[in-house]
Structure formats: structure tokens, C-alpha cells
Amino acid sequence: MEVHVQRSTILAPHAHPLKEVPLTIFDLFASNINIAVLFAFTAPTPSNTEIIEGLSKTLVHFPLLTSQLDYSRLRRRPCLVVGGKGGGALVVEATVDADLSDFLPLEPSADFHLLHPPTEETHHLFQVQLNRFKCGGLVVATITHHRVADGQSMSTFFVAWGETIRGTPITSLPVYDQSWIKPRSPPKCEFQHWDLEFVRVPPYRNGSTSNQKDEDPSKITNILLRYSSEFITTKLKPKTKGKYTTFETVLAHLWRKITMARGLDDRRHTMIRVTVNGRPRMRPPVPNEFVGNLVLNAYPESNVKLLLQGGVERAAKIIHDAIRRIDESYFQSIIDFGAMHGEDDLVPVYDTDGDVLSPNLEVDSWLRFRFQEVDFGGGGKLCAFLPDLGAFRGFGHLRPGFGAGWGFKCCCRVV
Structure with missing residues (x-):
């Protein structure tokens, strides 16, 4: 090109x-x-x-x-x-x-x-x-x-x-009100945020960290997986008796397949870092038009042997339960954490990962974002949308697909 x-x-x-x-x-x-x-x-x-x-x-x-x-x-x-x-x-x-x-x-x-x-x-x-x-x-x-x-x-x-x-009024004007980011008096951390959201010390010492794993970026390759609506509806959802969301169901399927492909020892533990949007979880809910960051992580985890033996339904339940725990009280707790440690050198856990997440994963859901609605006009149509994932082995996301059936696509790094 x-x-x-x-x-x-x-x-x-x-x-x-x-x-x-x-x-x-x-x-x-x-x-x-x-x-x-x-x-x-x-x-x-x-x-x-x-x-x-x-x-x-x-x-x-x-x-x-x-x-x-x-x-x-x-x-x-x-x-x-x-x-x-x-x-x-x-x-x-x-x-x-x-x-x-x-x-x-x-x-x-x-x-x-x-x-x-x-x-x-x-x-x-x-x-x-x-x-x-x-x-x-x-x-x-x-x-x-x-x-x-x-x-x-x-x-x-x-x-x-x-x-x-296109010359039309903006239908969803951005919202910048941060009045809801208010700590309690006195602030109270009800959950453990060190080592889940932030680490206590800067991770880089002499250019490396004790838990940072890196790999030649040329050896890490993006792949794109397409899941049709029919496959999700007729193959995956019946395995969970329809009890879980599409994201939870597809992610459960991917978690098990990637764990199998990695050939992990049965006694090891594997975890997924799943992003959770706080807008609908706050009370009162924060508008979707709020501009900034309002995301935390859930951490579903399992023993490898139990994950593979338990099937898609058990994996989906683990994911579902972990996401449910990141509720309004959890978001309020980290707001209070920020008030208590605002002068500290807060380093997010992402800065300690390196580019190899195995035996773990990070998978984000973009299924409810509005990227597929983008229309620049002129008569042409949006025919493709593709994020650049960067060189991280074990990272992926789910998003709506383009074309017949509007299935779902998963971008992830080969393992």
C-alpha cells in the first residue's frame, strides 16, 4: 500500500x-x-x-x-x-x-x-x-x-x-457535569483497589518490572473472528439456556477456546479483565453522553480444569457474577479511594502488564457503542470499522459486525 x-x-x-x-x-x-x-x-x-x-x-x-x-x-x-x-x-x-x-x-x-x-x-x-x-x-x-x-x-x-x-443538529450533545464524582464524608473504601486498579509504586525500575512480560511484536498477530447471529442464537445461547447476555455468552465460549489453545496446566488459574461501563450503574445513572472516562474492570477467574470441564454455561455464570459485583457501591468506593490517595503517584495496573497477558485475557465489549451509526453523508456508506489493537497477546474486544446478519466480530491476539 x-x-x-x-x-x-x-x-x-x-x-x-x-x-x-x-x-x-x-x-x-x-x-x-x-x-x-x-x-x-x-x-x-x-x-x-x-x-x-x-x-x-x-x-x-x-x-x-x-x-x-x-x-x-x-x-x-x-x-x-x-x-x-x-x-x-x-x-x-x-x-x-x-x-x-x-x-x-x-x-x-x-x-x-x-x-x-x-x-x-x-x-x-x-x-x-x-x-x-x-x-x-x-x-x-x-x-x-x-x-x-x-x-x-x-x-x-x-x-x-x-x-x-451533513448539516443536521447534533442529537446527543456531550455532557461534562462531574458533580456525581463526589466522595462521601468521610471517604470510605469498601473494596480493595490496590493491585486491582492501581499499584503502589511506579512499575518501571531500570526500564523493566518484575512482572512485566514482553515479546517480539512481530511474533504477535491480530486475527479477526466472525460470529454470525445464527451461530450465537442456535449454537451458543442454548448452551446457557438463554440466561446470559450475548457478550457473556460469546466471551465464555472464547475464554474456554483460548484456554484450550494455550494448553495450560489443569492446576493453573486463568482470569479475564472485563471492562464495565459505570454510566448505567451509578445512582442516578450518568447519561451515555458523558464525555470522559467512566470504566472499571471485573475479574472473572477460574481454575483451568474447572473452566474446561464446566462448559459454556458455567463459564458464562462466572463472567456474569463478576460483572454484577462491579455495581454502584464499587464505583463509589473508588471515587472515595481517589479522594484518599489523590496526592499519591497512582499507577494503573495496565502499566505493569507488558504485552503478554497469558494465562489471562482482557476482553472489552463495544457492542453498545454507536460507531456503526457514523454517517459522513455525501451518498457513501460506512462499510467497515476496525480498531488497531496494538501488540498485546491475549487482548481482544467484541463489536457489531458489518454485512448480512449483523453478527459479531472478535478481534484478539493469537495465543
Whole structure:
């Protein structure tokens, strides 16, 4: 794939008053990494000028995406600086000497890194590259720093961007109210958060950690698994008597299959780190349009022998029970934890993992996000959506698929 960069532009922050927004405990828990995704649209599509103008107008409502991260020790807690000098969103325009149809359906490929802006430009928390194919097709590749927003937030943003390009009002305006992130008086931690969400000491000593495992990235390969609605409905759901959600059922199936493929000893334990959206769990519930991070993890675990002998139903129950435990009281507990340890050097557990998670897994659900609703107009249609998972062995996610049946896709690293 030959990609030719034509020009780069920085959309400067709009004239917002200078404001410092401290990172919440949920922002600090998020991985300190960039998240990259690809949207592919068939021709015809709006011009680059129309898309960039639409982006500029949308960013007025999402100013955190043009802010700057400040980790200065002069502050009690890292913060986002809105409206200051610098910042802005990076926009790259490029052309590709090929037809989009040559790459459909999108499969994980190292070549797709060419379609993304350079990730070393970490100064910009939101970056986008518009890739025009010879046939008129368009791939919009974006990079967003995870400490600014989670998947739910970004799906709200992308839908709003498409609406702005099409000249329609934004149907779901972002919500920034953080009044619900309020510790009790006095704060009280009812659950253990050290070593589950955060570690006590910075993980890096002389460039490594005691529990960090790394592997040559070239030996780790993305794979894409497709599960049709029919397979889930007629093959998997009957095994659980329909008692569990689609996510819990498919994840139970994957957990057992991956554990078998790894050939783990029967006496070992295996665990899945599962992301849990706190918006519907808070009381009162937080709107889906809340922009920021509001995700914690559940940790279903099992002895390998029991996991493989117990079948899909038992595995789904383990997952279901672990997710249910991450309820409103758990989210309130970590809010209090943040109040008690706000001046500590909080390091999320993600920073200690390395890129080999075996015998464990991390699997996220994107099934309820709105990425498949993104519509840039012009007559073309969204025909593919693909996140870049990075080089982590044992990481994956479930998301809605494109095409007949709207089944489900799972992206994961081979084990």
C-alpha cells in the first residue's frame, strides 16, 4: 500500500476561557496510550474541506479533544488544560494509489499503520488522517488519547461529527457535569483497589518490572473472528439456556477456546479483565453522553480444569457474577479511594502488564457503542470499522459486525 501525505493542518483550540480540568480517578485508571480506529466509507463522500470544517465545528462542543495533558508536579493531580496556547487537533490529508475494494473487508494488517497519523505526535490528544483512495473511497483514521475519553465518549463524538458534516443538529450533545464524582464524608473504601486498579509504586525500575512480560511484536498477530447471529442464537445461547447476555455468552465460549489453545496446566488459574461501563450503574445513572472516562474492570477467574470441564454455561455464570459485583457501591468506593490517595503517584495496573497477558485475557465489549451509526453523508456508506489493537497477546474486544446478519466480530491476539 502506497500512501502519499499531501498536507497537515492543526485545528487550533477554539476561544474557550483558560481552564484546568483535573483528571478524575477514572481518567487516571485509563491506559496512558493512544487508541487508533479506522472508518471506511464507500464513494461518494464529502470533500476533505467539508469534513475538516465539520470537524472544526464539532470540536467546539468537545473542547477536551483539543486540550493538553499536563503532568506537572506543581499540581496536586494531572490535568487537562483547555483554552491555553498549543494543543489543537492534528489533521493529515493523504491519498492512496489503490481501490478501497482491494482491502475490503478490512482485516488486521500492519499496512494500516500507514493510514494513521504519526503516533509520536503525542502533543495532540486527537489526530485524524483522511485517506482518499483512487476509487473515491475514504478511510478516516483517528488516534485519541485514552486519558481524555473512553469508547462510549468517542462513539458519541464520531456520530456528532457526521451529523455536523451533513448539516443536521447534533442529537446527543456531550455532557461534562462531574458533580456525581463526589466522595462521601468521610471517604470510605469498601473494596480493595490496590493491585486491582492501581499499584503502589511506579512499575518501571531500570526500564523493566518484575512482572512485566514482553515479546517480539512481530511474533504477535491480530486475527479477526466472525460470529454470525445464527451461530450465537442456535449454537451458543442454548448452551446457557438463554440466561446470559450475548457478550457473556460469546466471551465464555472464547475464554474456554483460548484456554484450550494455550494448553495450560489443569492446576493453573486463568482470569479475564472485563471492562464495565459505570454510566448505567451509578445512582442516578450518568447519561451515555458523558464525555470522559467512566470504566472499571471485573475479574472473572477460574481454575483451568474447572473452566474446561464446566462448559459454556458455567463459564458464562462466572463472567456474569463478576460483572454484577462491579455495581454502584464499587464505583463509589473508588471515587472515595481517589479522594484518599489523590496526592499519591497512582499507577494503573495496565502499566505493569507488558504485552503478554497469558494465562489471562482482557476482553472489552463495544457492542453498545454507536460507531456503526457514523454517517459522513455525501451518498457513501460506512462499510467497515476496525480498531488497531496494538501488540498485546491475549487482548481482544467484541463489536457489531458489518454485512448480512449483523453478527459479531472478535478481534484478539493469537495465543
